[in-house]
Amino acid sequence: MLEPAKGIILLGDGMGDWPVPELDGDTPIEAAVKPNLDRLAREGETGLLDPIAPGVRAGSDTAHLAILGFDPYRYYTGRGPFEALGIGMDVRRGDICFRVNFATVDADGKVLDRRAGRITEGTAELAAALDGLTHDGCTVLFKQSVAHRAALILRGPGLGANVTDADPHAEGVPPHEAHGADAASEKTAALVNWFVAESRRLLAPHPVNVARVKAGLPPANIALPRGAGGAPDLPTFAAKHGFTGALVVEVGLVKGIGRYLDMEVVDVPAATGDIHTDELAMARAVVDALTRHPFVLCNLKCPDVAGHDFNALQKVETVQKLDRLAGYLLAHTTNTYIAVAADHCTPVLVGDHTGEPVPLALWGPHTRVDRVAEYGERSCAAGSLQRVAGADLLPLLTSYMLRQEKFGA
Amino acid sequence: MLEPAKGIILLGDGMGDWPVPELDGDTPIEAAVKPNLDRLAREGETGLLDPIAPGVRAGSDTAHLAILGFDPYRYYTGRGPFEALGIGMDVRRGDICFRVNFATVDADGKVLDRRAGRITEGTAELAAALDGLTHDGCTVLFKQSVAHRAALILRGPGLGANVTDADPHAEGVPPHEAHGADAASEKTAALVNWFVAESRRLLAPHPVNVARVKAGLPPANIALPRGAGGAPDLPTFAAKHGFTGALVVEVGLVKGIGRYLDMEVVDVPAATGDIHTDELAMARAVVDALTRHPFVLCNLKCPDVAGHDFNALQKVETVQKLDRLAGYLLAHTTNTYIAVAADHCTPVLVGDHTGEPVPLALWGPHTRVDRVAEYGERSCAAGSLQRVAGADLLPLLTSYMLRQEKFGA
Numbered sequence: 001m002l003e004p005a006k007g008i009i010l011l012g013d014g015m016g017d018w019p020v021p022e023l024d025g026d027t028p029i030e031a032a033v034k035p036n037l038d039r040l041a042r043e044g045e046t047g048l049l050d051p052i053a054p055g056v057r058a059g060s061d062t063a064h065l066a067i068l069g070f071d072p073y074r075y076y077t078g079r080g081p082f083e084a085l086g087i088g089m090d091v092r093r094g095d096i097c098f099r100v101n102f103a104t105v106d107a108d109g110k111v112l113d114r115r116a117g118r119i120t121e122g123t124a125e126l127a128a129a130l131d132g133l134t135h136d137g138c139t140v141l142f143k144q145s146v147a148h149r150a151a152l153i154l155r156g157p158g159l160g161a162n163v164t165d166a167d168p169h170a171e172g173v174p175p176h177e178a179h180g181a182d183a184a185s186e187k188t189a190a191l192v193n194w195f196v197a198e199s200r201r202l203l204a205p206h207p208v209n210v211a212r213v214k215a216g217l218p219p220a221n222i223a224l225p226r227g228a229g230g231a232p233d234l235p236t237f238a239a240k241h242g243f244t245g246a247l248v249v250e251v252g253l254v255k256g257i258g259r260y261l262d263m264e265v266v267d268v269p270a271a272t273g274d275i276h277t278d279e280l281a282m283a284r285a286v287v288d289a290l291t292r293h294p295f296v297l298c299n300l301k302c303p304d305v306a307g308h309d310f311n312a313l314q315k316v317e318t319v320q321k322l323d324r325l326a327g328y329l330l331a332h333t334t335n336t337y338i339a340v341a342a343d344h345c346t347p348v349l350v351g352d353h354t355g356e357p358v359p360l361a362l363w364g365p366h367t368r369v370d371r372v373a374e375y376g377e378r379s380c381a382a383g384s385l386q387r388v389a390g391a392d393l394l395p396l397l398t399s400y401m402l403r404q405e406k407f408g409a
Numbered sequence: 410m411l412e413p414a415k416g417i418i419l420l421g422d423g424m425g426d427w428p429v430p431e432l433d434g435d436t437p438i439e440a441a442v443k444p445n446l447d448r449l450a451r452e453g454e455t456g457l458l459d460p461i462a463p464g465v466r467a468g469s470d471t472a473h474l475a476i477l478g479f480d481p482y483r484y485y486t487g488r489g490p491f492e493a494l495g496i497g498m499d500v501r502r503g504d505i506c507f508r509v510n511f512a513t514v515d516a517d518g519k520v521l522d523r524r525a526g527r528i529t530e531g532t533a534e535l536a537a538a539l540d541g542l543t544h545d546g547c548t549v550l551f552k553q554s555v556a557h558r559a560a561l562i563l564r565g566p567g568l569g570a571n572v573t574d575a576d577p578h579a580e581g582v583p584p585h586e587a588h589g590a591d592a593a594s595e596k597t598a599a600l601v602n603w604f605v606a607e608s609r610r611l612l613a614p615h616p617v618n619v620a621r622v623k624a625g626l627p628p629a630n631i632a633l634p635r636g637a638g639g640a641p642d643l644p645t646f647a648a649k650h651g652f653t654g655a656l657v658v659e660v661g662l663v664k665g666i667g668r669y670l671d672m673e674v675v676d677v678p679a680a681t682g683d684i685h686t687d688e689l690a691m692a693r694a695v696v697d698a699l700t701r702h703p704f705v706l707c708n709l710k711c712p713d714v715a716g717h718d719f720n721a722l723q724k725v726e727t728v729q730k731l732d733r734l735a736g737y738l739l740a741h742t743t744n745t746y747i748a749v750a751a752d753h754c755t756p757v758l759v760g761d762h763t764g765e766p767v768p769l770a771l772w773g774p775h776t777r778v779d780r781v782a783e784y785g786e787r788s789c790a791a792g793s794l795q796r797v798a799g800a801d802l803l804p805l806l807t808s809y810m811l812r813q814e815k816f817g818a
Contacts, residue, residue: 002758366427366758368436368765368786384790388463395464399764406762407461408468408481409488409495409662 004402005364006290006336008329009067009297009393012322013060013251014304014346015315016358016377022312028303028348029359030376032319036327037361037375040340044363046372047385049341049393057355058390060304061086063343064254066390068261068297069240077161078229084151085256089143091231096159096188098225100142100150101167102126104218105200109174114167115148116220122208123150126220129202135194136187142223152225154191160184161230166196168224175224192225199223236262241394243403246289248282250301264293273301275314279321283328290333294403299343300325307346315348337364337400339393340375360385360393364400413811414773415699415745417738418476418706418802421731422469422660423713423755424724425767425786431721437712437757438768439785441728445736446770446784449749453772455781456794458750458802464764467799469713470495472752473663475799477670477706478649486570487638493560494665498552500640505568505597507634509551509559510576511535513627514609518583523576524557525629531617532559535629538611544603545596551632561634563600569593570639575605577633584633601634608632645671650803652812655698657691659710673702682710684723688730692737699742703812708752709734716755724757746773746809748802749784769794769802773809 017027024031050056051063052072061082062072076082080097091097102123104113123144133140138156145151162181168174178193180186200222203209209219237258238244246264249255250273258265268285270278282298289296300322306315322340329338342358359380370384388396398404426436433440459465460472461481470491471481485491489506500506511532513522532553542549547565554560571590577583587602589595609631612618618628646667647653655673658664659682667674677694679687691707698705709731715724731749738747751767768789779793797805807813 001760366756368428368790370787370790384457384787386457386790386796388796392463395462395764397464399464399466402759402763404464404466404764406466406468408471408485409491 002402003335004294005400006333007295007397007401008286008290008333008336008338009397010322010326010329010338010340011067011297011299012303012319012342013299013301014307014344014353015319015322015342016345016356017307017315018345018347018349018356020312020348023316027377028312028315029319030378032316032323034319034323034375036323036330037340038373039330040326040338040363041361041375041380042373043369044361045367045370045385046359046361046375046380046383048357048381048387049360049390050357050387051344051390053389054357055355057353058344059353060251060343061253061257063390064257067343067393068237068257069391069394070234071391075232075234077232078227080151080227080229081231082253082256083145084153085260086253087143087145087151088252088256089141089151089153091153091256091260092155093231093233094155094159095231096154096161096163097229097231098152099227100152100223100225102148102150102220103222103224104220105222111168111171111173111175113218114171114224117218119148119220123220125208126203126206129206130199130223133195133198135191138191140195148220150223152195152223154188158184159188159191161188161228163188163192163228165226166192166224167226169226175222188228196222196224234261238262241398242405243295244293245295245297246293247297248285248289249297249299250277251299254299264289274305275302275318277302277321279325280328283325286329287332290336294401298325303342304346307348308351310348310351312348335365337362337397339397341393357387360388362396366400411811412744413703414809415742416704416806416810417695417699417742417745417747418806419731419735419738419747419749420476420706420708421712421728421751422708422710423716423753423762424728424731424751425754425765426716426724427754427756427758427765429721429757432725436786437721437724438728439787441725441732443728443732443784445732445739446749447782448739449735449747449772450770450784450789451782452778453770454776454779454794455768455770455784455789455792457766457790457796458769458799459766459796460753460799462798463766463796466762466764467753468762469660469752470662470666472799473666476752476802477646477666478800478803479643480800484641484643486641487636489560489636489638490640491662491665492554493562494669495662496552496554496560497661497665498550498560498562500562500665500669501564502640502642503564503568504640505563505570505572506638506640507561508636509561509632509634511557511559511629512631512633513629514631520577520580520582520584522627523580523633526627528557528629532629534617535612535615538615539608539632542604542607544600547600549604557629559632561604561632563597567593568597568600570597570637572597572601572637574635575601575633576635578635584631597637605631605633643670647671650807651814652704653702654704654706655702656706657694657698658706658708659686660708663708673698683714684711684727686711686730688734689737692734695738696741699745703810707734712751713755716757717760719757719760721757744774746771746806748806750802766796769797771805775809
């Protein structure tokens with residue numbers, strides 16, 4: 001009798017790419033020296049993976065939801081909750097989440113600048129003045145993000161998410177009054193309107209803004225919520241799959257999704273998220289997490305950074321970092337299946353996500369080894385897995401791991 | 410003008426497999442001598458078939474539902490109805506079905522043994538004491554299955570399926586009182602509670618139990634229902650597809666599904682369901698059924714048995730039995746398309762179902778013949794059909810058969 005195996009999904013973030021003239025028409029993966037990734041392909045099954053569906057441009061959030069087994073068309077409830085998860089806020093089921101801008105209003109309450117001069121400093125102090133407010137039995141959680149951006153969580157009983165924006169999406173007009181489409185959302189709308197007024201009352205005299213006015217900068221004297229979304233009604237990872245899992249990842253948004261799914265989110269201090277990240281420290285964390293869980297997802301962020309930076313040569317280097325990470329896993333695991341792929345393409349010619357499939361190799365003790373000998377966008381297109389979707393990846397893995405419930409008798 | 414053709418789906422139950430060291434790394438299909446299956450591949454189109462979806466571990470019930478054209482995620486209403494169908498009960502639309510254990514309770518009504526000492530004899534007589542009871546305008550249908558297992562059907566107007574289990578799933582406690590989540594299910598729950606009390610009243614003094622107690626065995630003195638499920642609201646096969654069909658199969662569960670779909674279920678006495686089955690008798694039954702129907706599905710059970718028995722060499726033999734069956738069909742049909750596949754994998758290294766795809770060959774007068782020359786898990790991965798799902802199989806076949814309604818104008 002075979003023992004159940006362990007499983008690793010290893011993702012190069014945004015690693016998929018297009019042919020690059022600077023690389024003689026190779027993609028960065030094809031141009032890289034990558035003996036371990038090639039071994040996974042040569043000794044495993046290969047194919048193409050559409051993170052969401054063919055041609056669909058995936059975000060890191062929607063792609064990871066799909067790859068972790070949760071249909072993003074069902075569970076992706078808008079940017080609000082995922083923005084909040086991404087900056088490390090403690091989103092809970094039932095919460096209503098918003099994206100927020102710090103903005104500038106004049107004495108009449110008309111919006112002068114929807115981004116408060118793209119404020120960069122002092123937003124943590126400003127956010128602290130709003131975080132923790134309570135009203136009508138509900139609590140405000142509020143946290144700054146990058147520059148003028150922030151996130152708002154309203155937490156309390158009986159709140160709905162069908163709320164219009166307070167942000168007027170224009171300047172020279174006052175904030176909009178929020179409205180709810182149903183009784184629960186009307187309760188939320190009343191909270192939003194109270195919150196906007198309260199933000200103006202508390203932020204205007206705040207020392208950060210006093211200093212900004214003195215320096216001739218537009219004060220961040222109001223907070224304007226938009227894009228309401230209910231925290232997704234997701235089961236936990238363990239409830240969905242029947243076993244626990246860990247994440248070794250560098251992207252805050254993916255960490256947030258993992259925490260929300262009640263997965264272990266491993267802290268690797270040397271994982272910096274850029275080209276200087278310590279990929280072997282990440283690999284050691286994966287091997288260590290496998291002593292506690294049958295499944296670990298590991299995402300190396302730097303290929304995506306190189307793609308956003310239009311940097312082909314650096315992207316080749318990041319593939320080689322992933323290769324070293326894979327080599328460590330091959331040397332330090334037994335009875336473990338490894339699937340290597342990417343969460344989307346970030347072509348260096350584009351500098352943003354695109355929707356082409358990514359190469360997939362599935363390696364382990366009992367796979368139906370095919371004839372593909374190299375890991376890459378074009379070589380894996382000839383593989384026996386053919387073309388599968390992100391949502392298929394865990395079933396493909398857990399069947400081999402002998403850890404999947406049978407559907408039927 | 411072409412005449413509409415006939416069609417056969419030929420399945421080796423659980424025939425898909427993994428590379429087997431004992432077979433020099435071949436799968437049992439790859440290791441078998443199978444000139445007829447290879448001919449179907451060489452002269453036909455080939456590909457991979459996911460019975461449900463990539464990686465999903467299918468049961469025989471869910472896989473056959475999908476392959477017969479009925480989405481199992483929509484129509485698979487739990488083990489209860491399919492258990493009842495599998496033991497030959499006459500399940501009808503509107504019925505509420507349960508899995509049942511014969512169990513032992515003490516004088517206080519506490520469950521001593523949820524399986525009544527795994528009783529093997531006398532269960533038909535015990536079941537007969539409960540079958541046909543009536544209460545509140547409803548009828549009880551009750552039939553024994555293997556060992557301590559049985560199935561219960563409650564038939565009557567206005568019954569719901571959202572009913573909790575009477576089986577407490579534990580020993581040392583009394584049976585649970587069943588509860589319904591809505592008015593219709595409350596009516597069912599009241600019937601269940603009446604049935605459990607009635608089973609105790611009728612089974613305790615039954616001669617089978619008097620003899621068991623005398624022999625020092627735990628009496629099967631109560632019946633404990635669980636897993637309520639409404640009979641699926643399926644159209645008939647003919648209503649769905651526009652033509653009639655027959656099944657030549659050995660698995661009780663698949664026969665039950667066929668009867669429920671109002672298909673002809675052909676009785677082949679020499680089809681024993683094991684390695685000794687007469688595959689040519691089954692082939693003759695297929696050819697004969699094609700005189701009455703445009704479509705026949707034939708499932709040879711023994712590859713699955715060999716898989717569950719971890720028996721690689723026997724599994725190779727079963728593939729060769731399927732090959733002889735296919736040879737007879739090739740020799741005795743004209744203007745007929747044949748699709749050969751499996752309902753799932755039962756790898757001999759695993760002894761249970763797994764979720765990898767199975768090889769598919771589609772053969773007939775006018776297919777787009779591809780370059781694949783052998784039938785097998787890896788050879789067919791290079792075929793022109795690429796990777797399709799079980800639910801695609803009948804449409805692929807009926808299009809070539811010229812028996813499919815056009816969708817649109």
